[in-house]
Amino acid sequence: MTAPEPGHPLCRVFRHGGRIYAYDAGADQVVELSPSVASWLEAAAPDPAVIDADPAISDEFGRAHAEHGLFCSRRPRLVAKRSGRDRAIDYSSRISQMTLTLDERCNLRCAYCPHTRAVAWTRPHGERRMSEETVRAAVDLFLTCAGGGSPSISLYGGEPLLAPGLVRMVADLVQAEQRPEIRIILDTNGTLLDAAMVDLIAERGLYLQVSLDGPAPIHDRWRTTSDGRPTHATVMAGLARLLARDPAAAGRLRFQATLAPGSDLLEADAFFVKLGRNLGLADLSVGASYADLSWMVEADPAMTPSDADGWERARDAYVAACASGRHAALGPLVRAWFDGPLIRFYHREAVPLGATFRPGGVCTPGLRRLHVCSDGRLQPCERVGTAFVLGDVRRGFDLDAVDRLEQAWFDALGGRCADCWALRHCSLCFTAMIDRETGRVGAVPESACRAVREEFESTLRLWVELLARSPRALDHLKDSSVS
DSSP states (O other), rough: OOOSSSSSSEEEEEETTTEEEEEEEETEEEEEOOOOHHHHHHSSSOOOHHHOOOOHHHHHHHHHHHHOTTTTTOOOEEOOOOOHHHHHHHHOOOOOEEEEEEEEOOOOOOOTTTHTTTTTTSSOOOOBBBOOOHHHHHHHHHHBBBSSOOOEOOOOOSSSGHHHHHHHHHHHHHTTOOTTEEEEEEEEEESOOOHHHHHHHHHTOOOOEEESSSHHHHHHHBBBBTOOOHHHHHHHHHHHHHHHOOGGGGEEEEEEEETTTTHHHHHHHHHHHHHHHHHHHHOOOEEEEEOOOOHHTTTTTTGGGGGSSHHHHHHHHHHHHHHOOOGGSHHHHHHHHHHHHHHHHHTTTOOOOSSOOOOSSOOOTTSSSEOOOOTTTEESOOTTOOOOOOOTTTTTTTTHHHHHHHHHHHHTTGGGGGTTTTTOOOOOOOGGGGGGOOOBBBOHHHHHHHHHHHHHHHHHHHHOOOOOOOOOOOOOOOOTOOO
């Protein structure tokens, strides 16, 4: 047998459904373990001599180590990404999505929205609107630098439909350049779909992402006007107006459901099933997220997620459907909630961990996503408040600022990633550097890393449970792709 390297293997042992498993970061694989090997791996300081002394452990460990490269203890050397000067060509030709904050105003005051609460780490709803000059410069920058498979310009706020003239201007500028591959997406609360806006959407083939959290009792609990009135009926009336004018818009329509404590996942899912049926869409496009209310929990413990919100029942329904080959029969919201993490893990590279590793999630600042503030400043995304400026639309990218951000991110992680078993599936982004109470940029708190590990372990548990139920339970992922 090949002797194991000294030190603790970079893996996570967990128990689920009466079995013992390990996720090995070195090989990016999940394996089932015997109790003996699990005990050895869980020891504070695993002794290689134990393996040779026990033939059963020696055989199991040896096969895993020799055939799949499992249970190596070598840690990678961490390096900063330094993606600026080294990737200047990418920044001039491969921006895939630009988000424009056309108008900082919003006609709603959604209770879970950090802009509404004006928390320290993000901007409050403001009064600024993007100037026509800035819109033109932003679109020109994107037309020059766009690349990749599906380039898009997302119009954001506040509420972008409060600036209909700017929406039309963006559509005119893209159309004038004859760039049909560029999608223009309205990221809207759906309450301002009047006849004029519906005509513009139909004439220009604009895409929509509409915030809709489910049936009225769920949606209206959180999504209200500035004077507290419900909005669900207004959204539904606007959608009916749009689809009566432009039935083809159903295929350009996506919903984003933000679920919060008290939002029953299965109840919301049933609403979207019915909505898809009414729209004549067999596969309604729905995105799902859970409201981050960590900044509200201290003031109101009722904001803490609970099992009463239907998560376990929805998970059980998902497992049963996948195990019996009926994944397609699941509702769009349940699929959106559970499919995403599994898809990302299914499409992992699963190659040996290299000698060096660049830590810190999936974001390459300004490349995968690029946010343009109302005044033209460039940022990695719309979720970073006033921090992390990477240039402006008139002068373009400041690649030195990109380098500084990457180095600050590397420093903020404090070298912890080399000893983290979840390092290859980290979902942290630059927002983790922003203190939720003060808004200052600093070290990434250990609590953020712990939350990532817990989320990834939840995915691993779902993965092994599905395969234990049926070896074909993951077949529906074969035709999926990572977005």
